[in-house]
Amino acid sequence: MKDFAGKTAVITGGGTGMGRELARQLVAEGCNVAMCDVSAAAMAETKRLCEVERLPQGLRVTTHVADVSIEDQLVRFRDELIEQQATDKIHLLFNNAGIGGGGSLFTSTREQWEKTFNICWGGVYLGVRTFMPLLLKADEGHIVNTSSVNGFWATVGPGVSHTAYSAAKFAVKGFTEALMTDLSLNAPHIKCSVVMPGHIGTSIVSNSRKIQTGAESEALTPNEILATRQRLKGMGIDTAGMSDADIQQIALDRARNFLEQAPTSAAAAARIILDGVKAGSWRILVGDDAHKLDERVRQSPENAYTPEFYQNFAKEVGWRLG
Numbered sequence: 559m560k561d562f563a564g565k566t567a568v569i570t571g572g573g574t575g576m577g578r579e580l581a582r583q584l585v586a587e588g589c590n591v592a593m594c595d596v597s598a599a600a601m602a603e604t605k606r607l608c609e610v611e612r613l614p615q616g617l618r619v620t621t622h623v624a625d626v627s628i629e630d631q632l633v634r635f636r637d638e639l640i641e642q643q644a645t646d647k648i649h650l651l652f653n654n655a656g657i658g659g660g661g662s663l664f665t666s667t668r669e670q671w672e673k674t675f676n677i678c679w680g681g682v683y684l685g686v687r688t689f690m691p692l693l694l695k696a697d698e699g700h701i702v703n704t705s706s707v708n709g710f711w712a713t714v715g716p717g718v719s720h721t722a723y724s725a726a727k728f729a730v731k732g733f734t735e736a737l738m739t740d741l742s743l744n745a746p747h748i749k750c751s752v753v754m755p756g757h758i759g760t761s762i763v764s765n766s767r768k769i770q771t772g773a774e775s776e777a778l779t780p781n782e783i784l785a786t787r788q789r790l791k792g793m794g795i796d797t798a799g800m801s802d803a804d805i806q807q808i809a810l811d812r813a814r815n816f817l818e819q820a821p822t823s824a825a826a827a828a829r830i831i832l833d834g835v836k837a838g839s840w841r842i843l844v845g846d847d848a849h850k851l852d853e854r855v856r857q858s859p860e861n862a863y864t865p866e867f868y869q870n871f872a873k874e875v876g877w878r879l880g
């Protein structure tokens with residue numbers, strides 16, 4: 559797809575981060591956008607930002623509250639889109655919504671684990687199923703599924719359990735790669751890409767926590783304080799002398815550092831994704847860290863989960879994920 563003007567795009571998780579920046583850049587290129595998110599307030603801000611520049615006449619930006627892990631809500635989103643965008647077709651589908659958390663089979667609850675898995679994998683799968691009829695009606699279409707570097711490397715470092723997110727992101731990558739053949743046989747006017755971002759500056763750490771716990775406040779619950787202590791212990795940090803307030807501060811700093819110290823901004827990531835779609839790339843690595851990691855894991859797969867691999871890599875690319 560060479561240009562987006564006059565087309566219609568669906569973006570899941572359009573409230574913040576990369577989803578918001580995709581919406582802004584698509585609108586700036588004259589593309590109609592229908593987004594969903596679990597946060598109406600975040601989407602209202604995305605819509606406001608999209609409309610800061612006067613929208614070209616007739617361009618539509620619509621917002622729809624829907625949880626991508628619940629099929630009925632996605633179907634409602636689709637029905638609302640057909641009515642509010644006054645169309646029965648879409649050209650672009652960005653399955654972008656995702657959260658972290660639920661990393662361990664032992665120290666996370668089953669509910670936490672399945673929440674992450676069902677959003678990160680189920681949301682992509684259901685998104686493709688729900689919007690396929692609308693993609694089939696367009697003269698050309700492109701599905702963009704967001705995986706992660708955790709779609710080919712299942713860790714965020716030694717000492718941190720990361721099973722639900724990694725399982726989901728590997729699934730997104732495998733599904734999208736296999737979908738290429740299925741589309742070429744059965745719907746050749748639709749292409750697809752898998753997006754594998756490295757560390758991108760977004761609020762995913764604090765957003766994930768809020769979605770996992772249902773809390774609006776930044777204050778950790780006693781269970782979260784305990785989980786943070788366990789996480790730090792796994793990383794070799796002794797928390798015995800730290801107060802709960804110290805632990806709270808560490809969690810806040812981690813979320814802020816994730817946003818502020820990333821090598822790639824959400825806006826730069828969205829540009830890379832949209833350029834990748836225009837170039838027809840099926841694999842879109844986002845950021846130098848993602849490219850380097852892809853090379854290293856291929857060069858040395860047997861060592862990919864050793865502490866040395868992580869430490870050397872994190873040092874080389876300047877990761878300070880904590």
Ligand SMILES: NC(=O)c1ccc[n+]([C@@H]2O[C@H](COP(=O)([O-])OP(=O)(O)OC[C@H]3O[C@@H](n4cnc5c(N)ncnc54)[C@H](O)[C@@H]3O)[C@@H](O)[C@H]2O)c1
Pocket residue numbers: 570571572573574575576577594595596597600624625626627654655656657677678681704705706707754755756757758759760761762763765766769824
């Ligand atoms: N930030 C990174 O470093 C990074 C790296 C690799 C992959 N990713 C992936 O990129 C995607 C976008 O993440 P981001 O970093 O922009 O995070 P973000 O938290 O800024 O944005 C994600 C958005 O998805 C929404 N969301 C969460 N659960 C939802 C649900 N069930 N239904 C609908 N919306 C939901 C959130 O409210 C939020 O607005 C995610 O799939 C994430 O896993 C991010």
